[in-house]
Amino acid sequence: MAGVRVGNRIIGADAPVTVGWENIPKVEGGPVKRFIFTYFQPFVLFSLIAFWYYAPNSLAVATTAIIIGISFRVLLIGIELINPRHKSWQLTWKELCTDLFYVGLGYTVLRMVDVYIGDGAIIGAIQGAYDWDKFSWFTGLPLLVQALMISLIFDFGQYWMHRGMHNWYPLWLTHAPHHYITQLNINKGAVGNPVELFLIGLGIGGFFDFLPRAALLAGTLGLAIGTYQHINVRFNTPKWWRFLFNTTEHHSVHHSQDFEASRSNYGSTWIIFDRLFGTCIDGEAEKLGMEGGRRMQISETMVYPFTEGYKTTKEWVQRRLRRPGNAQTA
Amino acid sequence: MLKLPFIDWIWTTRGYVVLDPPRSPASTFARLDPLLKTSGTEYEVDGNTLTYRKENPAAQDRLATFTKGTLKVVEEKGQSRLRYRLTSPALLLVFLAPLLFLAFAQATIVISELERPTEAEKAAAKAKKEKDAEKDKEPQQLNVIDQMLGAPAPETLEEKKQREKQEGEEEEEGTHSPKAAYVFAGIFAALFCFGRWLEPWLVRKRFRKALNQSAEPELTDRGQEPEAQFHS
Structure with a gap:
């Protein structure tokens, strides 16, 4: 496979990757369908922003955010079933059960662990130790600016954590199971080893004092943009959206079976950090996963970082002991 | 999988598909090739019986939920039938x-x-x-x-x-x-009830489609049914 040169890299030499927006297929069908799948994403985003901006204090609470979040995901699963982007990514009963198992772990065990060692606990300890007040001047900024800052600060952290996971072996061990997914669906973001899911959730937003409404607005950016990372639906996403935000196209390149392509598009909600730091590839891929698309089972996902880490360490030690210098000394 | 007659309904599905027109075991099993010639699948034919086993099937494998099964071509009540007994660790x-x-x-x-x-x-x-x-x-x-x-x-x-x-x-x-x-306990209880109905229904539909379609099903280069081809 020849691949395509993007900057200094050859993309698509190992597995097919479509590079360039001009080569991405458009939504097919009648005018109503095309209209819906062109304007759905911006419409939902701006509607949710307007809702959180103007909702009375009694409604602007976390419970409302949870209800909206779950309803939105259910709606998107429905759209995936009716209008899949790739039939090879079609959501099946077994895949849905597998994905929901990981989602369930996130809402139960991980949430419990987070109370003790999550970013909130760490930041609280630091603030307590240094009698360090939060940066309270943030609350004087316009709400949308606060929301943007929360979202960008969190995403900046996620970008580097994610990039670190692809470049530093101990972190890669935790992240690798997530790259064994062979298709993208709404809940695939939750699929992975719990250690990774814990690490990727760490943020420094707790150091800042924001108005609760700003935090809810920032959350809605994650919901109405970030959720599309793992979706099996084709949209005619607007150009400005594709320039600013991470899309399922970007993320499919990141999950591609092509090694070089998988080392791109590290952002979560925003793609602008990838553009800034030279890791963005605009395009899409259909063949996803590792080892030619081997599906990793739950049992292996849970232990992979430890078994693989043990294996690598053992091999390293054996290699060191087998060195010619060592043999002579012996 | 264990043989526990009173509770094996949890992970087992049994049923039959009428072969119309009647077929020999060899012709019947040949028609099921697209479902069985997939990565990680082993199967053997012994007379009128086919036994298969799938090791970690792909997400889109048409028999991904039922990873073990026995298929038998029999003559019953004046009909030629494919009887099947499939087991599913996923359902369990x-x-x-x-x-x-x-x-x-x-x-x-x-x-x-x-x-x-x-x-x-x-x-x-x-x-x-x-x-x-x-x-x-x-x-x-x-x-x-x-x-x-x-x-x-x-x-x-x-x-x-x-x-x-x-x-x-x-x-x-x-x-x-x-x-x-x-x-989540409630969600998984509901998923089980739904899956226990859906998956046997789907597998029966796939067998019927494979066996009773007039034209011979075309094999793709990935060894899958035409409906499972990769396209966007």
Whole structure:
């Protein structure tokens, strides 16, 4: 496979990757369908922003955010079933059960662990130790600016954590199971080893004092943009959206079976950090996963970082002991 | 899989498909090739019986849910039939998943009980909270842009006090809430019921389609049914 040169890299030499927006297929069908799948994403985003901006204090609470979040995901699963982007990514009963198992772990065990060692606990300890007040001047900024800052600060952290996971072996061990997914669906973001899911959730937003409404607005950016990372639906996403935000196209390149392509598009909600730091590839891929698309089972996902880490360490030690210098000394 | 006649309905499906027109075992099994010639699948034919086993099938494998099965071509009641008995570890695991989440819920309750503060700790925490509350200032006004655009003002100290009072009463239950675990136990119970109906229905439909279509099914280069081809 020849691949395509993007900057200094050859993309698509190992597995097919479509590079360039001009080569991405458009939504097919009648005018109503095309209209819906062109304007759905911006419409939902701006509607949710307007809702959180103007909702009375009694409604602007976390419970409302949870209800909206779950309803939105259910709606998107429905759209995936009716209008899949790739039939090879079609959501099946077994895949849905597998994905929901990981989602369930996130809402139960991980949430419990987070109370003790999550970013909130760490930041609280630091603030307590240094009698360090939060940066309270943030609350004087316009709400949308606060929301943007929360979202960008969190995403900046996620970008580097994610990039670190692809470049530093101990972190890669935790992240690798997530790259064994062979298709993208709404809940695939939750699929992975719990250690990774814990690490990727760490943020420094707790150091800042924001108005609760700003935090809810920032959350809605994650919901109405970030959720599309793992979706099996084709949209005619607007150009400005594709320039600013991470899309399922970007993320499919990141999950591609092509090694070089998988080392791109590290952002979560925003793609602008990838553009800034030279890791963005605009395009899409259909063949996803590792080892030619081997599906990793739950049992292996849970232990992979430890078994693989043990294996690598053992091999390293054996290699060191087998060195010619060592043999002579012996 | 274990043979437990009273409970094996959880992970087993049995049924038959009428072969119309009647077919020999060899012709019947040849028609099922697209379902069986997939990666990780081993099968053997012994006379009128085919036994298969799938090791970690791909997500889109048409028999991914039923990873073991026995298919037999028989003559019954004047009809030629394909009888099948398929087993599914996935169905069994989803059946058991609610128990796991109920265990998480119990663990949550136990941990909350262990961490429940003593009366003295509660009083100290309350005193600290009241002391902190005295330092609280009324929230600063919204930025002028937000005021112009008509965003609701942040809650006042009085409103905050009332909300915290209400939330405090809810938090009395403990540090962690078992609610999410109960919800997921319910979700998996529902998924089992749905899957136990859907998956046998789908597999029967696939067998019928493979066996009774007039034209020979075309094999793709991936060894899958035409409907499972990769296209966008």
